[in-house]
Amino acid sequence: MTKTILILGATGGVGGAVARVLLRRGWTVRALARDPVKAAAAWGAAPGPDWRRGDAMRRDDVSEAAAGASVILHGVNPPGYSDWDRLVLPMIDNTIAAARSAGGARILLPGTVYNYDPAALSLVDETAPQEPASRKGAIRVELERRLLAAAPDVPSLVVRAGDFFGPGVRQSWFAQSLAKTPLTRILNPGRPGIGHAWAYLPDLAEAMARLLELPSGHLQPAERVQFAGIWDGDGRQMAAAIRRAVNRPDLPERRFPWWLMRLLAPFGGFPREVMEVRPFWRHALAFDNRRLVELIGEEPRTPLETAVAEALAAA
Template sequence: MAPHTDKTVFILGATGGIGGAVARVALGRGWKVRALVRDPQKAGHDWRGHDWRGACAPEWVRGDAMVQADVVGAAAGVAAIVHAVNPPGYRNWPKAVLPMIHNTIAAARAANGARIVLPGTLYNYDPRIVPRVDETTPQQPRGRKGRIRVELEQSLAAAAPDVPSLVVRAGDFFGSGARQTWFTQALAKPPLQRIVAPGRDGVGHAWAYLPDLAEAMVRLLELPPGALAAAERVQFAGFWDADGSGMAAAIRRATGRPDLPVKAFPWWLMRLLAPLGGFPREVLEVQSFWRHPMRLDNARLVRLLGEEPGTPLDQAVATTLQSMPR
């Protein structure tokens, strides 16, 4: 097994939202970043085409997350692997998710037990019966996505302690580079003529600003040996929209348009079209997360770091909107 290279992190999904955010934060904190991509030339061009605040670029390595030899070879010597990858266009997601995590586990084992970092979701729980989530909350998902996510995390837990892991669970993403999200596809979909609200009045919802979430992940990796459990689980509280109106209000303030109309998401249409499959069927599976509040308890994260990284909401929303196409 190859020895760990000091402060080198290998990222699967570095061209995506959370993977890209972790890459930027890690580079800014002095880490070397290696990233697996299908097209290194395009990845490098896209990286240079954005404002990365002066951070140097990752080392782009050609490969496919579905090919175990590619992942194992590219991860040689790293201290950590960030598993933030999804199939292109989320196609064949149910059949691709578990093989990809097994490839990452094999790569971490070959790299002498590199710690795997996984961005966790709320899909592992049933929001009808779980209003608050911490690391001890039983995972009893309601939908297919949740069952797959539970199996994914169980695979990580089974690999410990030989392969340590860190799951950082968070709410819905927003921030530069977050593309296929409720924020970019509904609340603030460009051209921004109206806010489409998926939730109900009075129902709270958890949001995670990507730069803050990435900062927490990298700082957790920097903790001294023994600080993290072999299969560590923490929750990132992020921004708690207590009554479901806070994010819409922040968008109005950031745009200077207090009269920007707010419309309800057409769940009725999704139910009508769900039998045909595709997007309507998939989105209906997460409707309950907008109908029932589920808050993340970050006590364990705060004990480890002393605080949770947090950008003021108005600043975070304004920065996100500025990064989106007009």
């Protein structure tokens, strides 16, 4: 396998984290961006990807950038997480076509919890029924169905994980609610006593890199694994870790205004989008990582205290 990857979404959290890990491991990393100059400037002084001009909505752009790649990371979402019904599926179709034109590059997809109904199950493994209760979840199920249909000609790897957080992750519940800067309070979307799964992106990216570097034949044509991440068993540990990291035991905590989101949801926009994920804060949903451990051994795991401190330091 050639160690060349095309990353769609390298300016985002998971795409950027995977790019950094693979660059350190000697991979050739390409990244598609509508404005490569701006993307390269935002990357900083460290060695970065080979930025290619293009748009994930244009099939020819993706196919041209994917030539010679063995992996395509599909980490791109519609801007502002809007227009899911119009943009998500055409983008994955473009990625599948590009992977096929590259001779069967494996598509790496960061998976989500949206495919599931958290009121109906509490543990996700690769056999868990995908019966989403939301519009966004139904689209994610169809996205994965298309990946399954493309195998084995186009192999895929879906790595499911909880809510992302970590250095440079700006669009997340951690960065935009619990630890929003300037940090004057903790706005907690969870409920006391309800567990929640978190994925520290440097750990998730390391796990993805190890999976991609497995010898040929270890991964199934359509592999599905779960990344357990950091489990906040009672919904209080993340807030407590934030207080300890900033040495402010009296940092006030407020409940996220779900009542306001519910009132505004009929008008669309952010309130409607956020109400679709509310069930994942009302019910505990954990990830069974046995298949991941079977493939790579122990899951990468940064202690919660260290992960939170590093995320806050980079804010």
